[in-house]
Amino acid sequence: MNIEWTSAEAAFREEVRDFFATHLTDDLREAGKLMTSAYADHDASLRMQALLHSRGWAAPAWPVEYGGCDWSVAQHYIFASEYARAHAPPLSPMGIRMCAPALIAFGTQQQKEFFLPRILTAEHFWCQGYSEPGSGSDLASLQMAAVEDGDDFICNGTKIWTTHAQEANWIFCLVRNAKEARPQQGITFLLIEMSSPGTEVRPIVGYSGEHIQNQVFFTDVRVPKSNVVGKIGEGWSVAKYLLEFERGGTAYAPEIQARIEVLREFAAELLDEPLFAAKVARASIRASAMEMYELQSLSRLHAGERPGVAASVMKTLGTELAQHVAELFLEAAGQRGRTFQPQGTRPGGPVYYAHSKAPAVGAPQAIVAPLRYLNERAGSIYAGSNEIQRNIIAKAALGL
């Protein structure tokens, strides 16, 4: 074992660092630094994807044949760290990190050839149709119906918490094609074009005033059976596979460490206060332990293992530390953190609440802080609430 980078890895780090230093525009850097949630400004995120795609780095985790990079775990981690340090806005995870792995693992050759190149260029922008109003943590109770009709399914039902559905042209859905004894049976993983007749998107305005989430309604929507990924009725195993990737396929530590660096800069004066300095130090300590855990987990993933229980550990620790860092930002913002000035941020969607159009007053991180704090509460709710993750860990890791 050796924790130091090899000279080749160090050279790779320089290459990535140079790329961001040369190509990341001030506007993109600002879009990354002034995010109010886990979701970047949509346009900025598309421009970022185009920039990475031009260098062949839009989807490094994919197999090389589909446009991925043949990187070692170390290289993936270096890339993630440099990405975060540069404050580059993240790409939408729904296509590259969530739909694509399902296609790669379970899709037909035809599906791969049609969808993967379009995901890479963002010609197809995806959203995720898992949760329903009555099915959140208990995802397997989902009700959206898909009734077979010749070569098609006729779909009726609704999906909720669909991030950026207002921007998406495709949605990957879990639908119920049959009522079986176990709720996990009779579920199908289905790709639906958002322009299909009978599809309607209604905004859900968040308490931060931003429109990022939606509810999508499907009324007699006709979808060809060729859009099923995996086998009809076996969608649950595709979904489980993806949920593991959603939770554990990416590292949390690089981004959190980059945010702690921003915090140290922003709250420099407050670091003279021992109580506050101690909290920042503790956050940093948690991040470094997490980084090591993530590196080990990703090594196993790279060796061909599934993320397994580590995915739940990473998701729980990662989201809770990210929430804590957001608390520290809000504390550091002081009275300025009370102001609602989204015009001084780069929100993840249009802002519905009335606000001033005049330039924002105060330090940019102070203005971002309250919105980020509010939106970070989603971390312990989405992708399987942290209560669900703890149940999984109790079973899978402790055998309880």
Next chain:
Amino acid sequence: MNLTYSDEHDQLRASVRSFLRNRYPFEAHRTELASGVTSAIDLWRGLAGEIGLLGLSLPERAGGLDLDALSTMVVMEELGRGLVPVPFLETVVICGALLARAGGASADALLERIVTGDSIVCFAAAESEMRANWTGIVTRARRDADGWLLDGTKAVVIAAPWASHIIVAARTSGHPGERSGLSLFVTETSRRGITLHEYPTVDARRAADITFDAVRLPHDALLGDEGCAIESLERIADDAAAAVGAEAIGVLERMLEETLEYSKQRKQFGQPLSRFQVLQHRMVDMYMALEQARSAVLLAHLKLDSPARQRALAASSAKVTVNDACRILGQGAVQIHGGMGMTDELAIGHLFKRATIIEHEWGTSDAHVMRHAQLCRAEQS
């Protein structure tokens, strides 16, 4: 010792609660956020004229009732429960008390206008680089033959866009960091040289940064004795900490009630959320945090007129306990509501925003913990 509420307190609570429920339903709050048009401020005259709330704690000479601190506590709790973003804290609790303690003809005249609901007064003390420490004030007032000249900038002055008058804390002598040399002034918002840079707040108020550029004030704009405002400012910070603590109790009580209700309605895995032990324990922790905060806030109100040290200890204890409760109940309520807790659609998210702001205003936990430690240490030595 007697720790039961009087019938008058109970009646006051009942009448404020029913007035606010009828006149400021949750939908009004939501509409306000989207439109930016504040209907809450229309309530102000109703609070004065219809239920006579604005003069409760103010002196009889100005038309008030001169009631005890517990009456203010009850009103603040109900304003919190009703999610009502009116400037009761700023105008009545803070500025009303400062004017009443200062006395004098012009202060009394303004007090009368507060009681009738004709004047909203905001409190401009904090400056952008300052944290919980009045001695850092750099805004200056300079005396000359015609009165005073005021220069400086105040940050995040709550209710300033609604206010007819501003009470300003400024340095009339000495340097930032010194306790002496601070004075209070009252001015009309419309005076030449006063500029407001307005914006909304996360918790549905309106606020502004205020610039004073060679603002000319008459001699009698000075409130209280020149250079001696620090004790008055420290007192008012404790009054305010106690009052927002009371407001928090109302906010958090409602959050707990709505969370319990939601957990009984919402089913997952074939049973209501309220049947899951992990959530039961979380709700029990929320309940206990609320009860602790309620006790600490009551103590703080009962000690507001005690000697400064006792008052400060109780106020700091209350604020720290309230801050913990705001976080425990706020984050717990949102978590148990899931995604719905983060939407504009339910009151829970809006209550969470107010609780979060209360946690950070009138002193962070760190600041109050340190003050508490220093006060205890000072007594030992």
